Amino acid sequence: MKVLELKKIKKSFGRVNAISDVSFHVNEGEVLGFLGDNGAGKSTTIRVISGVHAPDEGEIFFGEKKMDDWNVNIAHNIGIETVYQDRALAGQQSVNANIFMGREIKNRFGFIDVKKQRAETTRLINEIGFTSKLIREYSPVQTLSGGERQGVAIARALYFKAKLVLLDEPTTALSLTECAKVFRLIEHIKSEGLSCIFITHNIYHAHKICDRFVVMDRGTVAFECTRDEVTATELIDRMQNLAHTGVTERIMRGKK
Amino acid sequence: MQKPLNIFIAENKTAFSSFGFAIVLFLIFIIGKPTVFLNSSIYMAVFVMMPAYIFLALALVFVVTSGEIDLSFPSVVGLTAWIFALAANNGVNLFVCFLLAMLVGIAAGALNGLLVTKLKLSALVTTLGMNFLYRGLINIGVQGHGIDLTGTDQTLFGRIFTGRIGDVFPAQMLWAVVFAAFCWVLFNRHSFGAQIKCIGDNKDSSREMGINVDNVKIMSFVFVGIACALAGVLVNLVSISFYPTTGDGFMLFVLAAVFVGGTPTWGGVGTITGAFIGAAVISFLETGIISLGLTGFYTQFFYGLIIILSLISHRFNKGKNRY
Numbered sequence: 079m080k081v082l083e084l085k086k087i088k089k090s091f092g093r094v095n096a097i098s099d100v101s102f103h104v105n106e107g108e109v110l111g112f113l114g115d116n117g118a119g120k121s122t123t124i125r126v127i128s129g130v131h132a133p134d135e136g137e138i139f140f141g142e143k144k145m146d147d148w149n150v151n152i153a154h155n156i157g158i159e160t161v162y163q164d165r166a167l168a169g170q171q172s173v174n175a176n177i178f179m180g181r182e183i184k185n186r187f188g189f190i191d192v193k194k195q196r197a198e199t200t201r202l203i204n205e206i207g208f209t210s211k212l213i214r215e216y217s218p219v220q221t222l223s224g225g226e227r228q229g230v231a232i233a234r235a236l237y238f239k240a241k242l243v244l245l246d247e248p249t250t251a252l253s254l255t256e257c258a259k260v261f262r263l264i265e266h267i268k269s270e271g272l273s274c275i276f277i278t279h280n281i282y283h284a285h286k287i288c289d290r291f292v293v294m295d296r297g298t299v300a301f302e303c304t305r306d307e308v309t310a311t312e313l314i315d316r317m318q319n320l321a322h323t324g325v326t327e328r329i330m331r332g333k334k
Numbered sequence: 335m336q337k338p339l340n341i342f343i344a345e346n347k348t349a350f351s352s353f354g355f356a357i358v359l360f361l362i363f364i365i366g367k368p369t370v371f372l373n374s375s376i377y378m379a380v381f382v383m384m385p386a387y388i389f390l391a392l393a394l395v396f397v398v399t400s401g402e403i404d405l406s407f408p409s410v411v412g413l414t415a416w417i418f419a420l421a422a423n424n425g426v427n428l429f430v431c432f433l434l435a436m437l438v439g440i441a442a443g444a445l446n447g448l449l450v451t452k453l454k455l456s457a458l459v460t461t462l463g464m465n466f467l468y469r470g471l472i473n474i475g476v477q478g479h480g481i482d483l484t485g486t487d488q489t490l491f492g493r494i495f496t497g498r499i500g501d502v503f504p505a506q507m508l509w510a511v512v513f514a515a516f517c518w519v520l521f522n523r524h525s526f527g528a529q530i531k532c533i534g535d536n537k538d539s540s541r542e543m544g545i546n547v548d549n550v551k552i553m554s555f556v557f558v559g560i561a562c563a564l565a566g567v568l569v570n571l572v573s574i575s576f577y578p579t580t581g582d583g584f585m586l587f588v589l590a591a592v593f594v595g596g597t598p599t600w601g602g603v604g605t606i607t608g609a610f611i612g613a614a615v616i617s618f619l620e621t622g623i624i625s626l627g628l629t630g631f632y633t634q635f636f637y638g639l640i641i642i643l644s645l646i647s648h649r650f651n652k653g654k655n656r657y
Binding site for chain 2: 084128130150151154160162167168169170171172175178179180181182184188189190196214216217
């Protein structure tokens with residue numbers, strides 16, 4: 079079953095075509111590796127999926143349903159959660175404030191049920207085990223390590239019963255042990271039957287954890303394959319080929 | 335299970351240093367001049383105007399925590415006081431006058447908010463400009479004349495807002511405490527406060543998490559406008575007249591109260607309790623210095639000293655350690 083499908087998505091900023099004609103899908107319970115060089119359009123595509131940018135053209139299907147309007151709140155409500163690379167969290171706020179950022183447990187007058195938020199955060203910390211024992215729900219996020227911070231964002235996704243989690247370079251700039259923590263969290267997401275889009279520059283990371291790959295190049299999908307079809311080295315070769323053809327093309331055009 | 339005490343400490347960390355600081359200061363006053371500072375009359379005297387500092391400082395905590403600043407509040411205080419005085423002088427019921435002042439405060443705050451969020455102007459410069467603009471408007475309007483408000487303090491509205499409870503305790507102080515409690519709940523237990531903190535901390539991520547950043551910021555400026563109306567009407571009733579300079583003196587003292595209270599300038603964190611204590615420290619300082627036997631020439635020096643010392647104490651209080 080497809081969780082999300084993009085059909086011929088196009089998005090430009092002014093005269094710059096960030097992505098054009100992007101079509102791919104994510105299956106249920108699958109970790110999809112979303113790869114590509116810098117400027118290939120990965121981030122723009124992710125921001126379209128998470129609702130930060132509305133697409134200029136094209137269609138988004140969630141399950142079987144075609145989405146007519148598209149923004150952050152709609153994406154949240156139907157169960158798409160994004161874990162951004164560095165700007166994911168508010169560092170001076172507590173773990174609990176970060177998990178419930180923008181979606182506090184509140185009554186209709188806007189008063190927050192602080193007790194419940196605290197209890198839920200403590201439960202998540204204990205259940206998912208995304209932080210060391212020293213961390214409490216009231217600890218500021220800036221006291222957490224890089225992997226633990228990704229854990230907070232992933233716990234947020236799990237709490238809000240996301241169907242699809244977008245992980246935007248969650249392992250960039252993390253140490254080996256911290257990466258291992260993040261992989262464990264992704265396994266956890268998978269075991270809960272959720273789908274995941276994993277964006278990374280590290281093909282070895284991607285190959286380790288992903289079931290299938292979509293490779294972007296210059297604003298469009300270059301190729302798709304499953305993990306069984308390629309080894310990590312082959313995948314790197316194919317991606318480098320893409321980059322080379324890109325370079326030669328540009329040189330040729332320049333000569334003309 | 336988590337200890338409630340730990341949570342309390344974590345939540346009120348910044349307020350602690352300002353509280354400790356205030357205690358030391360009052361101890362110095364009490365030891366230095368026990369006859370004055372162990373007598374309630376000095377407190378009752380300071381409680382007359384202290385509420386104005388409380389209204390303004392506490393509302394400013396929201397704006398400062400959201401990562402912005404509002405420097406237009408002294409003139410908005412003047413503007414709302416002027417509108418109140420004008421209407422009152424024309425025989426309008428004082429409750430209606432109060433409502434008018436509120437509306438003007440809300441409008442001024444909303445305008446600040448719109449300029450800062452929609453036109454993306456710098457809050458510092460915009461509100462500084464607005465401060466001159468509104469004061470200029472008042473000056474053009476009144477041409478240097480004040481408005482006499484004799485008798486307003488004896489009306490029902492006057493007695494409710496600035497009367498003396500049991501003939502001693504200024505009613506405005508009670509209102510200030512109610513206002514402070516309201517602010518505390520709004521800041522710590524309401525989604526408005528939670529979103530203000532997230533926005534001041536990380537605007538982009540707040541936006542991506544679906545918080546309407548512009549709206550929340552505009553609301554925080556509007557809240558300052560409301561506080562200005564409260565302070566403006568208070569000053570009118572206390573001095574039983576309107577002066578064109580009303581509010582001018584608040585600028586630096588109220589900002590000092592906010593920062594002495596422990597709300598840092600960089601946004602994301604703030605403390606209502608701290609600002610309340612800061613307002614008390616700032617309000618008592620002049621009286622304290624003079625009762626200690628120093629002349630008025632010393633006051634500015636001590637204001638400066640207190641501000642710097644309190645900042646240093648907050649600096650040491652703020653660790654990034656895990657607790």
